[in-house]
Amino acid sequence: xxxxxxxxxxxxxxxxxxxxxxxxxxxxxxxxxxxxxxxxxxxxxxxxxxxxxxxxxxxxxxxxxxxxxxxxxxxxxxxxxxxxxxxxxxxxxxxxxxxxxxxxxxxxxxxxxxxxxxxxxxxxxxxxxxxxxxxxxxxxxxxxxxxxxxxxxxxxxxxxxxxxxxxxxxxxxxxxxxxxxxxxxxxxxxxxxxxxxxxxxxxxxxxxxxxxxxxxxxxxxxxxxxxxxxxxxxxxxxxxxxxxxxxxxxxxxxxxxxxxxxxxxxxxxxxxxxxxxxxxxxxxxxxxxxxxxxxxxxxxxxxxxxxxxxxxxxxxxxxxxxxxxxxxxxxxxxxxxxxxxxxxxxxxxxxxxxxxxxxxxxxxxxxxxxxxxxxxxxxxxxxxxxxxxxxxxxxxxxxxxxxxxxxxxxxxxxxxxxxxxxxxxxxxxxxxxxxxxxxxxxxxxxxxxxxxxxxxxxxxxxxxx
Amino acid sequence: xxxxxxxxxxxxxxxxxxxxxxxxxxxxxxxxxxxxxxxxxxxxxxxxxxxxxxxxxxxxxxxxxxxxxxxxxxxxxxxxxxxxxxxxxxxxxxxxxxxxxxxxxxxxxxxxxxxxxxxxxxxxxxxxxxxxxxxxxxxxxxxxxxxxxxxxxxxxxxxxxxxxxxxxxxxxxxxxxxxxxxxxxxxxxxxxxxxxxxxxxxxxxxxxxxxxxxxxxxxxxxxxxxxxxxxxxxxxxxxxxxxxxxxxxxxxxxxxxxxxxxxxxxxxxxxxxxxxxxxxx
Ligand SMILES: Cc1cc2nc3c(=O)[nH]c(=O)nc-3n(C[C@H](O)[C@H](O)[C@H](O)COP(=O)(O)OP(=O)(O)OC[C@H]3O[C@@H](n4cnc5c(N)ncnc54)[C@H](O)[C@@H]3O)c2cc1C
Ligand SMILES: Cc1cc2nc3c(=O)[nH]c(=O)nc-3n(C[C@H](O)[C@H](O)[C@H](O)COP(=O)(O)OP(=O)(O)OC[C@H]3O[C@@H](n4cnc5c(N)ncnc54)[C@H](O)[C@@H]3O)c2cc1C
Ligand code: SF4
Ligand code: SF4
Ligand code: FES
Ligand SMILES: [Mg+2]
Numbered sequence: 001x002x003x004x005x006x007x008x009x010x011x012x013x014x015x016x017x018x019x020x021x022x023x024x025x026x027x028x029x030x031x032x033x034x035x036x037x038x039x040x041x042x043x044x045x046x047x048x049x050x051x052x053x054x055x056x057x058x059x060x061x062x063x064x065x066x067x068x069x070x071x072x073x074x075x076x077x078x079x080x081x082x083x084x085x086x087x088x089x090x091x092x093x094x095x096x097x098x099x100x101x102x103x104x105x106x107x108x109x110x111x112x113x114x115x116x117x118x119x120x121x122x123x124x125x126x127x128x129x130x131x132x133x134x135x136x137x138x139x140x141x142x143x144x145x146x147x148x149x150x151x152x153x154x155x156x157x158x159x160x161x162x163x164x165x166x167x168x169x170x171x172x173x174x175x176x177x178x179x180x181x182x183x184x185x186x187x188x189x190x191x192x193x194x195x196x197x198x199x200x201x202x203x204x205x206x207x208x209x210x211x212x213x214x215x216x217x218x219x220x221x222x223x224x225x226x227x228x229x230x231x232x233x234x235x236x237x238x239x240x241x242x243x244x245x246x247x248x249x250x251x252x253x254x255x256x257x258x259x260x261x262x263x264x265x266x267x268x269x270x271x272x273x274x275x276x277x278x279x280x281x282x283x284x285x286x287x288x289x290x291x292x293x294x295x296x297x298x299x300x301x302x303x304x305x306x307x308x309x310x311x312x313x314x315x316x317x318x319x320x321x322x323x324x325x326x327x328x329x330x331x332x333x334x335x336x337x338x339x340x341x342x343x344x345x346x347x348x349x350x351x352x353x354x355x356x357x358x359x360x361x362x363x364x365x366x367x368x369x370x371x372x373x374x375x376x377x378x379x380x381x382x383x384x385x386x387x388x389x390x391x392x393x394x395x396x397x398x399x400x401x402x403x404x405x406x407x408x409x410x411x412x413x414x415x416x417x418x419x420x421x422x423x424x425x426x427x428x429x430x431x432x433x434x435x436x437x438x439x440x441x442x443x444x445x446x447x448x449x450x451x452x453x454x455x456x457x458x459x460x461x462x463x464x465x
Numbered sequence: 466x467x468x469x470x471x472x473x474x475x476x477x478x479x480x481x482x483x484x485x486x487x488x489x490x491x492x493x494x495x496x497x498x499x500x501x502x503x504x505x506x507x508x509x510x511x512x513x514x515x516x517x518x519x520x521x522x523x524x525x526x527x528x529x530x531x532x533x534x535x536x537x538x539x540x541x542x543x544x545x546x547x548x549x550x551x552x553x554x555x556x557x558x559x560x561x562x563x564x565x566x567x568x569x570x571x572x573x574x575x576x577x578x579x580x581x582x583x584x585x586x587x588x589x590x591x592x593x594x595x596x597x598x599x600x601x602x603x604x605x606x607x608x609x610x611x612x613x614x615x616x617x618x619x620x621x622x623x624x625x626x627x628x629x630x631x632x633x634x635x636x637x638x639x640x641x642x643x644x645x646x647x648x649x650x651x652x653x654x655x656x657x658x659x660x661x662x663x664x665x666x667x668x669x670x671x672x673x674x675x676x677x678x679x680x681x682x683x684x685x686x687x688x689x690x691x692x693x694x695x696x697x698x699x700x701x702x703x704x705x706x707x708x709x710x711x712x713x714x715x716x717x718x719x720x721x722x723x724x725x726x727x728x729x730x731x732x733x734x735x736x737x738x739x740x741x742x743x744x745x746x
Binding site for chain 2: 351
C-alpha cells in the first residue's frame with residue numbers, strides 16, 4: 001500500500017453547546033455524519049502490525065472496519081466490528097479509548113489518534129438505522145442455559161450462546177434490562193434507546209428475558225441448575241462502598257448508586273411526572289475522581305434544583321481515573337473541581353448535611369498503584385458548605401446471587417473466583433464473568449468475559465455429553 | 466404484570482390485596498417483603514408479604530395509604546395488574562421454639578406481624594399478640610390474628626375498644642403480672658417500636674423490631690435503607706429488615722424517613738389534583 005501522509009488533527013465529533021446541553025438529558029455528542037466519518041477514516045494508516053487491535057480488550061479488527069468506512073461501506077463496517085464486539089454503538093461511546101485502542105494508535109504519537117470510538121459508534125448507529133441482518137442460528141442443541149444479569153457480560157454471553165444453538169433465558173433483578181448501561185451510565189452519554197434496541201435484537205434472536213427475578217431470592221442457583229444445563233453469572237458489582245466517617249447517615253448523603261438509580265434509572269429528573277424523588281438542595285458535592293463521579297456530577301448539573309456542583313478528589317487532576325473526555329465535559333458544564341482535598345467528616349444540622357469538613361492533601365511518594373500517595377496537610381481543615389453529597393468511591397460484587405452457595409468461592413473483595421481459562425466456578429456448570437469476578441471493570445471487558453464464558457459453556461456441555 | 470385477584474378495604478386508608486405472584490408465594494418466609502412498582506412511572510416501594518398461598522400462587526399485601534404511591538395503588542381493583550413485583554426480599558425472621566412470644570403490631574406493622582405470627586406458632590411457641598389502634602373504627606385483622614394467636618389484646622388510644630392506652634401499656638401490664646415473656650417481636654410506626662424497645666430493655670427481654678426505612682432496589686445495591694444497629698451501619702433490605710431492637714438507633718431512622726418529605730408532599734398534591742379515573746394509568 002502506498003505510504004500515507006499523516007493527518008495530525010482529528011475530524012472533531014460535533015457536540016452540543018454546554019450551555020444548552022445542561023438543560024436536558026439528551027446526548028451530548030452528535031456523532032459523525034457519513035462525510036465526516038469517511039474523512040476521519042482516511043487518517044488511519046492501516047498499520048500492518050495494528051497496535052490498536054492489540055490494545056482493544058476484544059481485538060476488534062480496527063483497520064479493516066475503518067477501511068470499510070472510508071469506502072462508504074458502513075453496514076459492512078458494522079458487521080466487521082460485530083465479529084468481535086456485538087455492541088459497537090455502546091462501546092464506541094463508553095470505552096475508555098484513550099487507554100485502550102486509541103491509546104496505542106500510531107497517529108497518536110505525532111498528533112491526535114484516529115477517532116476509533118467515534119467511528120465505531122457511527123458504524124453501529126448506521127447499521128441500526130437501516131435494520132439488522134438476520135443472524136444465522138446453528139441447529140438447536142436442545143440444551144438450556146440460564147444467564148443471571150442483563151448487563152454487558154450477560155448480553156454478550158447470551159448472544160453467543162443463542163447463535164450456537166442453545167436455548168437462553170436471562171434473569172434480571174430489576175424491572176428493566178441493561179445493567180449499568182441503563183442504571184448507571186446517564187442518557188447524555190449513552191441514550192437508553194440504543195440499549196433497548198440491542199436488547200430487542202437479542203430477543204428477536206430468541207433470547208428470553210425474565211425481569212423482576214432475583215437469583216438467590218426468587219430462585220437459587222441450585223434451582224436454576226435443575227432447570228438448566230448451565231448457568232452464567234453476570235450480576236455485576238452492585239454493592240456501593242461508603243466512606244465510614246462521621247455523619248454518613250445524615251439526610252442528603254447518598255451513594256452514587258442510589259443517586260444514579262433515582263435520577264437516571266428511575267428517571268427522577270422528571271419528578272413529579274414520575275414518582276421517584278431526589279433531594280439535592282442547591283449545592284451538591286461528589287466525592288471521587290472516577291467515571292462514576294463524573295457521571296454523578298454531570299447528572300447533578302442537569303437537575304433543576306441544583307446550582308453548584310463540586311467534585312472532591314484527594315489526589316490531583318492528573319491522577320484522576322476518569323476518562324479525560326469526561327473531565328473535560330464536566331468542566332465545560334461548570335462542575336467545580338476541588339482536588340487534593342479529602343473529606344474527614346460530614347457536618348450536620350438537625351439531621352441534614354450542611355457541610356463537609358475536608359483536609360488539604362499534598363502528594364508524596366508513589367504507592368503500589370504507581371500513583372503518588374496523598375498525605376494530609378496538618379491544620380488545613382476547612383468546610384465546604386453543601387446541601388447534599390454523593391459518594392462515588394467504588395463498588396464491589398453484590399453477594400445476593402451466591403448467598404448460601406458454598407461451592408462457589410469468593411475472593412477478598414467478594415469477587416466470584418473462576419478458572420481464568422473457562423470462567424467456570426468451582427460449582428460445575430456455573431460460570432461467571434464481568435464485574436462480579438473483577439470487582440469493577442469496563443463494558444468491553446465484561447463483554448469479553450461473557451463471550452469467553454459462552455465458549456467455556458459450549459465446551460463444557462459438549463464434553464458432558 | 467402481576468394481577469390483583471382480590472382487594473378489600475380493611476379500615477380507613479388500609480387496603481388488603483391478594484396478588485398473583487407464584488414464584489414469590491412459593492419462596493416467601495415470615496419477615497420478608499416485596500418491592501412493588503404500581504405503574505410504569507411509579508417508584509419502587511417495599512411492602513411486606515403479610516400472607517402467602519403457595520398452592521394458589523398468591524401473596525397478600527396490606528397497604529396503608531400514606532402518600533402518592535400507596536394512594537395510587539388503592540385505585541387498583543380486582544382484575545387490574547401491578548406493573549412490577551419482585552421478591553421475596555430481606556432475611557426471613559429468625560424463628561425458634563422460645564416459649565412465650567409476644568408480637569406487638571400497630572397499623573401497617575400488622576403486615577409483618579401476621580406472617581411472623583404464623584411462623585412463630587408453627588414452631589410451637591405460645592403467642593400473645595398485642596395490636597394497637599387509635600380508635601375502634603380503625604381496627605382490622607382482629608379475626609385473622611385471633612386465629613394464629615393464643616391470645617389477642619387490642620388497645621385503642623381513646624378506649625373505644627379493648628384496652629385503653631398504647632401497646633406499651635398492654636405489654637407493661639403483662640410484664641407486671643409477671644408473665645414469663647421469652648421474646649418480643651414488634652413492627653409498626655417508629656415511635657411505637659422505640660417505646661417497646663425502651664420498655665423491654667429495662668426488663669431484659671430479647672426484642673426484635675422490623676424496620677421500615679426508605680428503600681429503592683431492595684437488594685443491597687443503593688444503601689438508601691441504611692440504619693445504625695449497635696453502632697454499625699447496616700443495609701436493612703439485605704441485613705434486615707429485622708434487628709435487635711435494643712441496638713437500633715431509632716432517632717436516626719425517624720430522621721431518615723423524612724428525607725424526601727417536601728417532594729412527597731408535592732407528589733401527593735399533584736396526584737390529588739389529577740386524581741380521577743387514575744386506574745391503571
Ligand atoms: C456510573 C458508572 C459509569 C460507568 N462508566 C463506564 C464507561 O464509561 N465505560 C466503561 O467501559 N465502563 C463504565 N462503567 C463500568 C461498566 O459499566 C461495568 O464494568 C459493566 O457494566 C459491567 O458489566 P456486567 O455485565 O458485569 O455488570 P452490570 O452492568 O452491573 O450488570 C449486572 C446486572 O445483573 C443484575 N443482577 C445483579 N444481581 C442479580 C441477581 N441476583 N439476580 C438477577 N440479576 C441480578 C443487575 O441488576 C444488573 O442488571 C461504569 C460504571 C458505572 C457504575
Ligand atoms: C421492609 C418494609 C416493609 C414495608 N411493609 C409495608 C406494608 O406491608 N404495608 C404498608 O402499608 N407499608 C409498608 N412499608 C412502608 C411503605 O413502603 C411506605 O409507606 C410507602 O413506600 C410510602 O409510599 P407513598 O408514595 O405512598 O408515600 P410517600 O408520601 O412517598 O411517603 C410517606 C412516607 O413513607 C416513607 N417512604 C416513602 N418512600 C418510601 C420507600 N421507597 N420505602 C420505604 N418507605 C418510604 C417515608 O417515611 C415517607 O415520609 C414497608 C416499608 C419497608 C421498608
Ligand atoms: S471495543 Fe472499545 S477498545 Fe475495542 S476498538 Fe472498540 S472502542 Fe476501542
Ligand atoms: S494504529 Fe491507528 S493508524 Fe494504525 S491501524 Fe490502528 S487506528 Fe489505524
Ligand atoms: S434498598 Fe437499596 S440497598 Fe437497601
Ligand atoms: Mg412516594
